[in-house]
Amino acid sequence: MDHIDNTSDLLRFTTAGSVDDGKSTLIGRLLYDSKTIFEDQLEIVQQASSRKGLEHIDLSLLTDGLRSEREQGITIDVAYRYFATPKRKFIIADTPGHIQYTRNMVTGASTANLALILIDARKGVIEQTSRHSFIASLLRIPHLIVCVNKMDLVDYDQATYDKIVADYIAFASKLDVQDIQFVPISALHGENVVNRSEKMDWFQGSTLLNSLETVHITSDHNHIDCRMPVQYVIRPHSNEFHDYRGYAGRIAGGVFKPGDEVVVLPSGFQSKIKSIDTFDGEVAEAFAPMSVSITLEDDIDVTRGDMIARPNNQPTVCQEVELMMCWLDNKSLNPTGKYILRHTSNEVRAKVKEVRYKVDVNTLHKNEYDLEIKMNDIARVKLRLAKPIFTDSYSKNRITGSVILIDEATNITVASGMVI
Amino acid sequence: MKYNLDHLRELESEAIYVLRETAAQFERPSLLFSGGKDSIVITHLARKAFYPAKFPFPLVHIDTGHNFPEALAFRDALVEKLGATLIVGSVQESIDKGDVQEETGKNASRNALQTVTLLDAIESNKFDACIGGARRDEEKARAKERFFSHRDDFGQWDPKNQRPELWNMFNGRHNQGEHFRVFPISNWTEMDIWQYILMENIQIPSLYFSHNRNVVFRDNTFLPESEFLVLRENEEVVNKQIRFRTLGDITITGGLESDADTLAKIVEEVSVARQTERGNRADDKRGEAAMEDRKTQGYF
Secondary structure (H helix, E strand, O other): OOOOOOOOEEEEEEEEEOOOOOHHHHHHHHHHHOOOOOHHHHHHHHHHHHHOOOOOOOOHHHHOOOHHHHHHOOOOOOEEEEEEOOOEEEEEEEEEOOHHHHHHHHHHHHOOOEEEEEEEOOOOOOHHHHHHHHHHHHOOOOEEEEEEEOHHHHOOOHHHHHHHHHHHHHHHOOOOOOEEEEEEOEOOOOEOOOEOOOOOOOOOOOOHHHHHHHOOOHHHOOOOOOEEEOOEEEOOOOOOOOOOOEEEEEOOEOEEOOOOEEEEEOOOEEEEEEEEEEOOEEOOOEEOOOEEEEEEOOOOOOOOOOEEEEOOEOOEEEEEEEEEEEEOOOOOOOOOOEEEEEEOOEEEEEEEEEEEEEEOOOOOOEEOOOOOOOOOOEEEEEEEEEEEEEEOOOOOOOOOOEEEEEEOOOOOEEEEEEEO | OOOOOOHHHHHHHHHHHHHHHHHHHOOOEEEEOOOOHHHHHHHHHHHHHHOOOOOOOOEEEEEOOOOOHHHHHHHHHHHHHHOOOEEEEEHHHHHHOOOOOOOOOOOOOOOOOHHHHHHHHHHHOOOOEEEOOOOOOOOOOHHHOOOEEEEOOOOOOOHHHOOOOOOOOOOOOOOOOOEEEEOOOOOOOHHHHHHHHHHHOOOOOHHHOOEEEEEEEEOOEEEEOOOOOOOOOOOOEEEEEEEOOOOOOOOOEOEEEOOOOOHHHHHHHHHHOOOOHHHHEHHHHOOOOHHHHHHHHOOO
């Protein structure tokens, strides 16, 4: 198996962009230069481009999947794209960048390890840059790469680039982002995307692809605070496994080992881990994002929605929860309505207790006067719950710190929330 | 100790999570089994997800009646080995009952007819979730598909009005008569599938490996000779060393010339391929939005 590299890991990144900022060209460039675009796909795009009367190949046609998107020439939903290099596999969540699609940006950002922020070198840091960066920091994307694009249109000028970097750093001090890298590129001509630019020999940093390949993502999961939401109880009822009871779930944080003392919430019963099972055998350690099945020494009552943690390190048990919320639905938040709150594998009914403020995603200003929460709004909200849930702050754990709200009448997912 | 999973293990863990979520959120889930590599991989993942118990749903095969005999034999052997339940929905029966009309004309196939049989099977068995092997890298309309994809009570998909799906939280709530399509391997690519089959040494039908077969060259692909294939003018049957990159209805699944007779050679061939795997599928060549249109009506 020496010709297969199974040791590569997986990086999920998100892009946001509006019409004309070169996002589709950049994605097309990454797919094209990594030889991910197949001949028959290219042929279809070539034909479609010439039908539209274009002289060049419109690479955005590769990413716009639905008929209405092609008709309008815009991306309206999150599209997922895949490419691989010998070093890494990549999943791109490609999202529209316009303010009316904030909810799609939030969706794309929710699973990303890294965000690509595109800045047009001619325009510098603008409202849209601030919006995309704010969403990336709100969703706690651990790594940002700021691409100053269209450098070809400013004669690959270093001073222009340096000024944009300085402006961005000044702006980013308002955000909570740990790791920011910058790279001057021309997506159209492929400068500093995959291949190092000779026209910008003043730039000493990594090319975009090199940064994507080497950014350190092992520590993006929480490996300290042990959490496993119980998803499903496995009971084989077979002769061989007559009394087997496995608590199946995906590790959300920490490292679990057989012999560990654990506590099950909400009951508070304590036990020890007897074994951590998988189809391929017992494992000595389980950590995020592994899917395993845990058996306990004692016969206690555990069901879906329960949380397994360590007695000396437990999540917060709360019946009121404060969130930064993004409203996703056409219908505004009903301040007196009841919703279903979903947290890990747990569902409880929820009511709004207080809307504290809305955030203007362009200016980051807090608005405490207009408190009607409409689609794409981001707001700080306090909810009261019918039963307690077991949370961590979103900054500590993106899995145990996130919730969604579902409208009981329509079954639609209407909001997403990050626990403060 | 490095607390990191390689990409195949991470995708595996994600798929297991989705399968368990399906079993937990729905009363009558089912697994749509075509006999192709993707549904074989999902069946393998389902074994893992519920081990040491059997997976808690039946396999459902929508049978166009135009099968590769090898694929049917493989299906039956797998079902017996796993002790699984198999439910077959027959397109022939739908035709005989008059629910659908056989297509006629030059490129007639039973591909689109499957939708009616599938929706019938869903309704008569009261399935509220159907697990499928669609991948987002396959096709543009599929790139927009959710893990948990809602279908209304006519089985229709509304691509412009999909539920937002954030983090790994899947909302499978539905009213009576509605159902969900669930796609656990959404994030896998064709390459991931083959690497995983190789890594896990999963058995797949012999059709995927290089073999000699009587074929007809049509529309840039080698269509297998079968009782259903009608020769056109100037066409002749030739014997070629081919293999299939995807498996479907025998009348529309073309093969490619290949000497890849082991999994390792297939992985190598896929890694240098310059055509998508669906390039050999006549069903996808019916226009730019062919898949989107079929999916909207309830197709896989």
